[in-house]
Amino acid sequence: xxxxxxxxxxxxxxxxxxxxxxxxxxxxxxxxxxxxxxxxxxxxxxxxxxxxxxxxxxxxxxxxxxxxxxxxxxxxxxxxxxxxxxxxxxxxxxxxxxxxxxxxxxxxxxxxxxxxxxxxxxxxxxxxxxxxxxxxxxxxxxxxxxxxxxxxxxxxxxxxxxxxxxxxxxxxxxxxxxxxxxxxxxxxxxxxxxxxxxxxxxxxxxxxxxxxxxxxxxxxxxxxxxxxxxxxxxxxxxxxxxxxxxxxxxxxxxxxxxxxxxxxxxxxxxxxxxxxxxxxxxxxxxxxxxxxxxxxxxxxxxxxxxxxxxxxxxxxxxxxxxxxxxxxxxxxxx
Amino acid sequence: xxxxxxxxxxxxxxxxxxxxxxxxxxxxxxxxxxxxxxxxxxxxxxxxxxxxxxxxxxxxxxxxxxxxxxxxxxxxxxxxxxxxxxxxxxxxxxxxxxxxxxxxxxxxxx
Ligand code: SF4
Ligand code: SF4
Numbered sequence: 001x002x003x004x005x006x007x008x009x010x011x012x013x014x015x016x017x018x019x020x021x022x023x024x025x026x027x028x029x030x031x032x033x034x035x036x037x038x039x040x041x042x043x044x045x046x047x048x049x050x051x052x053x054x055x056x057x058x059x060x061x062x063x064x065x066x067x068x069x070x071x072x073x074x075x076x077x078x079x080x081x082x083x084x085x086x087x088x089x090x091x092x093x094x095x096x097x098x099x100x101x102x103x104x105x106x107x108x109x110x111x112x113x114x115x116x117x118x119x120x121x122x123x124x125x126x127x128x129x130x131x132x133x134x135x136x137x138x139x140x141x142x143x144x145x146x147x148x149x150x151x152x153x154x155x156x157x158x159x160x161x162x163x164x165x166x167x168x169x170x171x172x173x174x175x176x177x178x179x180x181x182x183x184x185x186x187x188x189x190x191x192x193x194x195x196x197x198x199x200x201x202x203x204x205x206x207x208x209x210x211x212x213x214x215x216x217x218x219x220x221x222x223x224x225x226x227x228x229x230x231x232x233x234x235x236x237x238x239x240x241x242x243x244x245x246x247x248x249x250x251x252x253x254x255x256x257x258x259x260x261x262x263x264x265x266x267x268x269x270x271x272x273x274x275x276x277x278x279x280x281x282x283x284x285x286x287x288x289x290x291x292x293x294x295x296x297x298x299x300x301x302x303x304x305x306x307x308x309x310x311x312x313x314x315x316x317x318x319x320x321x322x323x324x325x326x327x328x329x330x331x332x333x334x
Numbered sequence: 335x336x337x338x339x340x341x342x343x344x345x346x347x348x349x350x351x352x353x354x355x356x357x358x359x360x361x362x363x364x365x366x367x368x369x370x371x372x373x374x375x376x377x378x379x380x381x382x383x384x385x386x387x388x389x390x391x392x393x394x395x396x397x398x399x400x401x402x403x404x405x406x407x408x409x410x411x412x413x414x415x416x417x418x419x420x421x422x423x424x425x426x427x428x429x430x431x432x433x434x435x436x437x438x439x440x441x442x443x444x
Contacts, residue, residue, distance in 0.1 A: 015342075149409055192405065199405035203376055207407050246341065253345060 003287035006231050010315040014245035016252035019315045026257040031311040033279075036303055037267040039078055040087040040328070041066065042284060043096040044273045048121050051157045053146070053191060055232035056285045058091040068098045070275040073298045075105050080303055087268075087328065089116040089281060094127050107137030116328075119143045119168035120161055128171075135175050140185040142224070143169075148211040152193045169218040178219045189330070191226045195243035197250060197323055198225040201331040224330025227251075229282050229319035251318040259325030262332035265311045271298055279311045281328070282319075288312050344394045377406050384413055385420030 001009070011018065023029030045062030047054075078086050086106050093099050093115050106113055115134065119141075121127050134141055143165065147153040150162035157165075169178070169186070176182030190204050198204065205223035212218050228234045230247060238244040265279040275298040278284040294309050295302045325332030351358020369379055380402045387395030403413050 147407060152409075190407070194404060196401045196404045199402070199407065200376065204407055207377070249342075249345070 001236065003285070006235055006286060007288075007314055007316070009235065009239070009244070010230060010248070013248050013315075015249045016315065016318065019313055019317045022252065022255055022318075023260065023313070026255075026260070028257055028260040029313075031260065031263060031265065031313060033269075033307055033309045033311060034266045035307055036080070036082050036269045038085040038087050038264070038269070038328075039074065039083045040089060040268055040270045040281060041071075041074055042089050042091070042270065042272055042281060043093045043099065044091045046095045047090060047092040047118070048095070048124060049092070049118055049158055049161065051118075051144075051233070052237055053156055053193075053228050053232075053234040055229055055234060055282060056091065057232045062091055064091075064273040065096050066098070066271075066273040066275075068101070070271070070273070070298060071098050071102050073275065073301075074271055075102070075109075077298060077301055077303075078106060078109055078111060082303065082307075083111065085112040085114060087114040087116070089328075092118055092121050094121045094130050100130075100133055103133060103137045103139060107139070112140065113137060114140045114142055116142045116144075118157070118165075119172075120157075120164045122168045122171065123164050131171055131175055131177075135177070135184055138183070140187065141172065141177060142187045142189060144189040144191065145208075146191055146193045148208050148215075156193045166212075166216045166218060169212075169220065170216075173218055178221055180221075185222075186220045187222045187224060188220050189224045189226055191228050195238060195241065195247045195250075197227055197254060198326075198331075201225040201324065222330075224328075225324075225326075226328075226330060227319045227322055227326035229316050229326075231282060231316050232285055248315075248318070251322045254322035255318065256321055256323060256325060256333060259321040259323075259333050262325055262327070263311075263317070263320045264327035264329070264332075265320075268328075269306060275299060277301075277306070279309075282316055283312055286314070286316065288314070339393050341397070344397055347394065347398075377408060380406055381408065381412065381416040385416040385423075388417045389420040389424050 020029060044065035045056060045058045046065060047058035047062060048060060050059035077083065090096070094117065103113065122130055145153060145165055146156045153162040154160065172178060172186050175184070177184045178186040188208065190198060190208065192198050201223065204225050208223050212220070230238055230244065238247050268280055270278040270281050270284050272278060272284050277290045277296055277298065278288065279290060289296050290306070291310055291312055294306060320326050351362065369383065380399055383395065384399040384403055387399050400413065
């Protein structure tokens with residue numbers, strides 16, 4: 001399904017009012033950007049896995065990759081005083097041939113550098129070296145681990161992936177990642193392995209911490225819990241399993257006006273593999289670029305105008321404002 | 335008119351104060367106080383709630399607390415174990431009441 005078909009499905013489904021109406025009813029719309037604090041780069045669609053919840057529908061056959069030119073331009077943008085975080089995602093960022101070079105350059109900027117790695121790749125031949133590259137550049141590693149039990153995690157990420165993630169965490173731990181004193185940060189991401197919303201982040205973190213330590217002897221710094229947005233492969237799963245109507249009802253039934261004030265698009269600018277600009281990675285996956293009339297590509301980046309842009313919203317946005325709210329940094333409302 | 339138990343009816347739970355607001359609100363305060371995190375964790379309470387839901391055969395509560403348990407990362411075997419605890423308790427309660435029957439039998443039989 002392309003972005004247009006996905007949005008058509010979300011607009012036509014069940015018992016939810018259009019997101020814009022719900023926002024207006026709560027006196028919360030339109031959503032406007034406040035600053036460009038996080039520059040999020042999507043390095044491409046290639047991935048060694050093909051997870052069942054992947055919103056960008058990445059996989060081994062993904063053929064989009066950010067070029068060195070676009071990355072160099074992003075480096076210039078990252079120098080902007082306002083940007084404090086460079087957040088790198090994909091696909092599997094490690095499969096982009098320019099990642100190592102980019103991290104070396106970006107590491108010297110003294111900003112927070114995040115790589116969203118699936119960790120499984122770190123055990124594959126030729127990619128183990130990234131553990132050292134990450135440590136050297138003080139990269140914060142963030143990895144999705146849908147569950148602390150192998151069976152549930154494997155259902156989402158593929159058979160055997162859980163054990164490999166644990167092995168990779170063990171290697172990262174040995175290098176100092178996940179240990180308080182080292183300053184090397186390893187955060188994990190929980191997202192539900194099915195058609196339900198995540199529970200309280202704190203309770204899940206406690207559970208993960210205990211189980212991963214007791215069962216596998218591994219440690220991590222923090223757990224982000226993320227709501228699955230009803231797009232991409234997760235949307236296909238919802239349709240296939242006849243869960244879409246109920247899931248959308250759950251999302252809009254849990255609409256939390258306080259979470260609207262904390263949506264990540266207010267402080268993030270997302271860059272696609274070809275340099276196109278988006279309000280977030282989800283809008284990018286749906287093919288919804290920044291509002292018309294705004295500078296749409298890194299080539300004509302204009303922080304003054306982008307900082308005050310109105311965010312492009314649609315019904316998938318219910319996922320960011322349900323319950324405790326959800327962002328790439330986990331829950332947004334305590 | 336649809337069936338008696340509709341999935342959508344679960345959402346009506348928040349309206350049960352309708353027609354008797356004061357009592358309803360009092361119930362919600364109590365419900366939240368009882369089920370919120372205390373000396374027992376939310377996790378433990380959710381498993382207890384699931385077991386009670388199954389014993390009381392309430393499809394709404396079974397739906398709500400199965401989902402809650404999933405959200406909290408509780409495993410399927412833990413949920414089933416909680417339901418077995420409820421089932422064993424229910425069986426025990428029934429069997430314990432056989433004492434009444436046995437007492438009466440012993441009193442009345444020659
Ligand atoms: S969710 Fe991440 S690891 Fe899984 S297929 Fe998508 S990009 Fe790859
Ligand atoms: S989906 Fe994107 S645009 Fe919509 S609320 Fe979430 S971050 Fe903002």
